[in-house]
Amino acid sequence: MHAPAARGRDRACGWGHVPVSLPEFSVRQIVLVNILFVVLMVAGWGAATRIPVDLFPDISFNAAVIITVWSGASPQEVERLVTQKLENEIEDITGIKEISSYSSESLSEILIDWDETLSEIEYESAVADLRAALDRVDDLPEDAETPFLRELSVSEAFNICMVAVVDKGDVGEFTLREVARDLKDHLERIPGLNRADLRGTRDRELRVLADKYRLAQYDLTLADLHRVILENNQNVPGGSFTDANDQEIRVRGLGNFVSAEQLAQTVVKKDPGGSHVRLVDVAEIESGFAKQRMIGRHNGDRNIMLGLSKLADKDIVDLVSEVRALIAVYGKTVPEGVELKVTWDGSQYVSARMNIMRNNLLLGVVFVVFILWLTLGFRNAMLAIVGVPFSFLVALILFPLFDITINSLSLVGFIMVSGMLVDDAIIILENIYRHVEEGRPLREAVVAGTEEVMWPVAAAIATTIAAFIPMLTVTGTTGEFMEVLPKTVTVCLLGSLLEALVILPAHYMDFGSRKKASESLSMSRQWPRIVQWSYGLRLRTERAIERLRERYIRGQRRVLAQRGPFLLMTVAALWFSFGVSCHVPVDLFPGDFNQIMVGVETPADFGLDQTDEVILGLEAALQPIRDELLDYSSYTGFSMTADENPVAGVNYGMIFISFPNSYANIANPDRVLRLVKDEMDQYQAAHPDKIVSLRVAPPRQGPPIGKPVAIRIQTDEYEQAKDIADQMKRALADIPGVYNIEDNLPVGPRELRVALDEHRASLHGLTFQDIAFALLAANDGVVPSTFKDPRSDEDVDIRVMLREDQRTSISDLLDVEVRTPAGYRVKLSDVVRIEVDRGYQRLYHRGTRRTVTVYADVDRDLGTSLSVNQIMQALFRDIPSRYPGVSVIFGGEYQETDRSISDLKRAFGIALLAIFGILAAQFRSYLQPLLVMSVIVFSFIGVIIGMAIMNLLVGGYALSFYVMYAMVGLAGIVVNDSLVLIDFINKARDRGASPIEAVVEGSRKRFRPILLTTVTTVTGLLPMAIGLTGYSRVFGPFATAIVFGLSVASLLTLFVVPTLYLTLEDGKTALAQRFGRVSDGIGEGLPPPIRSAGS
Incomplete structure (x- = not known):
């Protein structure tokens, strides 16, 4: 008689004044709890559809790069007049952890590593200070471009896919280039695509190829042609006037060239009698492209490549799908003989590995469901397993708050906790079930069973979270890369705790077992055979667990004794x-990989064509294993350094090889790597005079930690550093398992060093700038102006230079004439001294000091980065005493590992406390x-x-x-x-x-x-x-x-x-x-x- 009234009072006091535990609140407010459950599940599903998918977390490298182009300058000139000046200006900026740089022909790159402890506000302030410092530098060479600053991140640094515009029918470079440029414009309109970088294309130009004999005949020099073209290709404002109608009219003098024919008819020397000398009288006008410095191929066919990168918050799979859809449509419009092909698809790489993770996750959940069904019964198993998707979806709701995407590390976190998420539910369900078995009323059993283990369960989850949270204290790129794991585990466990203490008691009231196991199993005899068999299996499992428990107790008594x-x-x-x-x-x-990079360096005196012959030979060497590969793309004139920085030069080449994403290859990609390496080594052994170094390695995946061996030698003299580097390379060659041994100070090609004879030059009133201009004009040419092609609306450089057959030797260059202030002409041989020597192709600084780095890879079956570096430390610990002022730093993977392990030890100590x-x-x-x-x-x-x-x-x-x-x-x-x-x-x-x-x-x-x-x-x-x-x-x-x-x-x-x-x-x-x-x-x-x- 009193039960309904009691229930009414319970409902009335659901939000009552008497404090209630979470389990008691749950069983009182079942409707509210179920609404909360549905809302969170739906919200989580919605969040899952919006979170981008990627292979790795998008982390900032805590780095920026300053790029300065100075065309035609040698590495030594770039180092002295550009790199060092910029380094001196920025080295005292607060927040910079380290400055490293390299200077090569025409290019200066300075890498800024920021302090990882900077707050977001401090970081923005430091970047602003860096930009201001660059603006203050006003003494760079006049013809050097303005330094360009770019911040680095994972998503922007790596290509999501590569698209090749392939010449399959000898359509020619002009057509291929036009298709590639137009395709680039279309691709960069795709929302979320950061940029599409063209590789292997050249700028158009009009070359004015002067004949030095005709120049002499008409008393002209290359500088005269440069001046005349510059003066005649300008739009000059002419002011304004007011006409009779009192209307203002602007005046502009138009002197722009609109065609090669008009340029050819430019008067370069006037004659009072009307016999003017025109440009066509002393030079040939040729339409073409800038000097070829790179040759690109795809599977043996000439091509232009586009490298695509994405913005940080975009899904790689969806983005590449849009790229493929655009290419499919655009490909129908290209000229015959042109083929568009995606040569490397990062989304496939991501999808293949993410599918493995997803499949492992799903299979693991299936295993967990089966175990729970065997031991707890179908209802309890479903009650326990619902905590897994619930926790995952709650975690996905929180992912954006912690800047987490769906990637391999967050999926590992899901897999890691997939079995743990049911642990609290198992403990609670088993305890509730025990109270039900003892005959207590359902509601009392649910509340008492949950409350009895509530604090131990909360403490258990807290200890797990406490073990993972300190991992966030690991610093460096490794720590930033791995921080997704503890964040994912933490939010999943918090979702699990919410489900176990609030959702589960309410669900048990609605769906949980009300009967003892023996009663439930006896009822199954009225059901179909498959159900009877399944419940029989359950009963046998229960008996097996009971027997195992009794044996355990007997064994425990013996152990305790x-x-x-x-x-x-x-x-x-x-x-x-x-x-x-x-x-x-x-x-x-x-790391796993589905790409292999073959980097080649030929002798320093090799030209582009000679290096290209080597690349063609290496491509041919791949044919015996062609069935193992998908595609290969080659670049002559471009490669990657040992630390995976791009480098350009006519004696460099690179082959990118991709192979299928099969499960076997994902599990053991080293098999394909060995096949490729064997073929490349055989070619190198057969042609030792054509290859200085050959490196076969996969691109680095995961956090950028450097090479297994990266020994930095810092000194003021490159020759001294080179000597020490050679000693270290010989020592590394004697250590088993060490390969790809090289340093980053390659000797450059022969260098013609022109020194001004100041005495003789002063007699003619000439300066070094006059001489340098004449040399540049004769050889690479000078660009006095540009004109806009009316057909393509493209700016085309006008380059003045000597004919190719008149600049093939040193004597040809010395025969070039320069005009003196007095108006007469003098040959360069009369005012300069010539020396032939060699310099270095690239010059590196670390912390503003000159640095040479020795790199090597290590075969993991024969050694480790740690063991090899320890051997080298023992062998070369006397360097400071033998070479005063020289510093040796063991960096790369070894240094990052040492720092990360120290951080991990600290995190472990914090976790234990x-x-x-x-x-x-x-x-x-x-x-x-x-x-x-x-x-x-x-x-x-x-x-x-x-x-x-x-x-x-x-x-x-x-x-x-x-x-x-x-x-x-x-x-x-x-x-x-x-x-x-x-x-x-x-x-x-x-x-x-x-x-x-x-x-x-x-x-x-x-x-x-x-x-x-x-x-x-x-x-x-x-x-x-x-x-x-x-x-x-x-x-x-x-x-x-x-x-x-x-x-x-x-x-x-x-x-x-x-x-x-x-x-x-x-x-x-x-x-x-x-x-x-x-x-x-x-x-x-x-x-x-x-x-x-x-x-």
């Missing part, structure tokens, strides 16, 4: 794992947190043994930086089971049980949850660990570390933690017998911890 020997054996196993760790290969930053604090608050004890945390140390046994086993059976499982991240995160995961176990032992002690009785009771009650939470987490990660739907060499070992570490830790939780608990009790008893009653810090002597209502 021999506590000392068991603990000694456990410590011995720990030491054994340390010994095994020496045999686990180390690859701190592994945070976990200890949370456990101390939970247990109100000093020793019990240490007892719970003891499994962290022993979990590392599983990590090392697991890695060794998988590497022995399968191969490719190395101890990487990602595995170290997993070990830090594992610290927060493995304590969860021991936390709840100790909590139940404490409750048994509170009820008056003896230590041994409390341990056995707590172990018996927690065996099933510990087993289930371990199995679900392990099965959730198992597909990624062993690569059931495709193996990732980056994240496979990451998952393996957690699988084995958690498995061993859970086993030790069931035996080591109870053993340690009783060992501490033994110590307390011994102390009490000797000194009287002792407060042990385990729990006695302190106020009892606050218990939930269900306790």
Whole structure:
């Protein structure tokens, strides 16, 4: 009679004044909770459709680059007159961590590394200071271009795809160029595309090819032609006047050339008799292109390439789809003989790897569902598993707040927690189910079962979060790159906690099991056979778990009876794992790839055509393995340095090779790399005189950490640094597994150094500027002006130079004439001295000091970056004493690794302190947190043994930086089971049980949850660990570390933690017998911890 009224009062006080727990609120406000659940799920799904997809997080490199072009200048001139002046102006700007630069022919590049600790406001202020400093530099050479500043990020630095405009029918360079330029304009209109960079195209120009004999015949010089063209190709304002109607009219003098014919008829020397000398009388006018400095091919056909990059917040898959759609339509309009082709598709690379991650995630979830169904029943399994998509979708809602995209690292975070997300639900459901089995009313069972474990569950999630959050303290590009992982794990676990404490109790009221397992299973006999079979399987699983639990209790009693020997054996196993760790290969930053770069340097005196012959030969050498490859594109006149910076020069070449994204290639791309390297090495061995260096390597993926070996030699003299670099290269060649050995100070081609004979020049009134102008005009030519082509609306340079057949030797250049202030002509040979020497092609600075860097790669099967650098440090530790003033810095991967590992150690220490604090608050004890945390140390046994086993059976499982991240995160995961176990032992002690009785009771009650939470987490990660739907060499070992570490830790939780608990009790008893009653810090002597209502 009173029940309805009571229910009415419950509804009335749903927002009542009496404080209620979260579980009690949930069961009172079921409608509100269900509305909240649906709203969050829908919002999360909407967020998922808006978050961009990419392979890696878009991080800022904390870097900017200053580019200055000075056409025709040598590397030494660029270094002295451009690079050093800019460095001196910017080196004192606050916020700059390091300045590095290189000077090459016609180009200065200065890289600014910013301090990672700068706030956003400080960073913007520093960039503004940098721009202001560049504006203050006013003494650069007159013909040098204005320095250009560009900030660097992942999305803008890497191409999302490459598009080739291929000449398949000898259509010619002009047609190919017009198609490529027009396609570029169309592509850059796609929203989200940052830019489309043309590679292999040349600017149009009108060349005025002067005949030096005709110039002499008419008393003219190249400077005269330059002056006349400049004077006659101008629009000059002529002021304005007012006409008879009082209207103002502007006057402009038009002198623009509109055609090559008009240019040819320009008068260059007037004759009073009317026999004027025109440009056509002393020169040939030729329409063409600028000097060829690069040759591009795709699969052997000449081409122009477009490299596409995207904006940071755009989805690579959607963007490349738009690019392909545009190319499909635009390709129908191109001239016959022109083919458009996407030669490398970054979205396919991303999709293939993201599909592996997604498939591993889905398969892991399926495994978890199956385990839950077997052990908890269909209803409880569905109640538990709903927390997985709910937590994922809640996380996706929060992703934009933390600048997280859907990428490989965020998916790894999802996979990592996919099994963990059901752990809290399992603990709560199992406890509710236990109360239902005891015959308590449903609502009372739900509230009491949830409240009883609510604080241990919250503490367990807090300890896991506490293990991951300190990872955000790792600095550098590696830390910024990896910070997505702890952020993803944290938001997922918070979503899981919300679901477990608020959503789950309400759902159990609506859908949870009301009957005992035996009653539920007996009802299944009325159902179809498949259902009966499935429930029979469930019943057998329940019996198997029960038998396993009884065997465990018997085994635990034997272990507890021999506590000392068991603990000694456990410590011995720990030491054994340390010994095994020496045999686990180390690859701190592994990566997968589907591209291979072949970089070539030919002798310094080789021209573009000679280098192109070498590139053609290397392309031919690929034919025996052509079936293994997709495409290859080559560039003659362009390459990448060892640290993957672009470099131009006629004696450089590069071949980009792509191969299929098959699961086999993703799992072991080194197989294709070895095939390519073998073919390239054979060609080099057959043509040793044509190749100075040949480098075969994949492009670097992930955070930009540098080469495995990058030894920087800093000094004031390049010759001294070069000598030390040669010594180091010889030493590296003797270390097994070291290859691609080179330095970044290549000798340049022969250099004609022209010195002014000041005495003879002064007699004629000539300056060095007069001489330099004449040399430049004769050789590369000078551009006095441009004209606008009316057909293409394009600005075309007018270049004045000597005919090609009159500038083939030193004597030809010395025969060039220059006009003196007195008006007569003098040959250069009369006023200059000539020296032939060699310089360097590129000059590097680090921290404004001249620097030479020795680079090398390391075969991971034979050595590591750490081992090789340690050998080199031992061999060359005496450099400062042998060469005073010289500094040697071991950088690249070794330096980044050293810094990142130091940061990771600090993060691990912070994590341990945070976990200890949370456990101390939970247990109100000093020793019990240490007892719970003891499994962290022993979990590392599983990590090392697991890695060794998988590497022995399968191969490719190395101890990487990602595995170290997993070990830090594992610290927060493995304590969860021991936390709840100790909590139940404490409750048994509170009820008056003896230590041994409390341990056995707590172990018996927690065996099933510990087993289930371990199995679900392990099965959730198992597909990624062993690569059931495709193996990732980056994240496979990451998952393996957690699988084995958690498995061993859970086993030790069931035996080591109870053993340690009783060992501490033994110590307390011994102390009490000797000194009287002792407060042990385990729990006695302190106020009892606050218990939930269900306790």
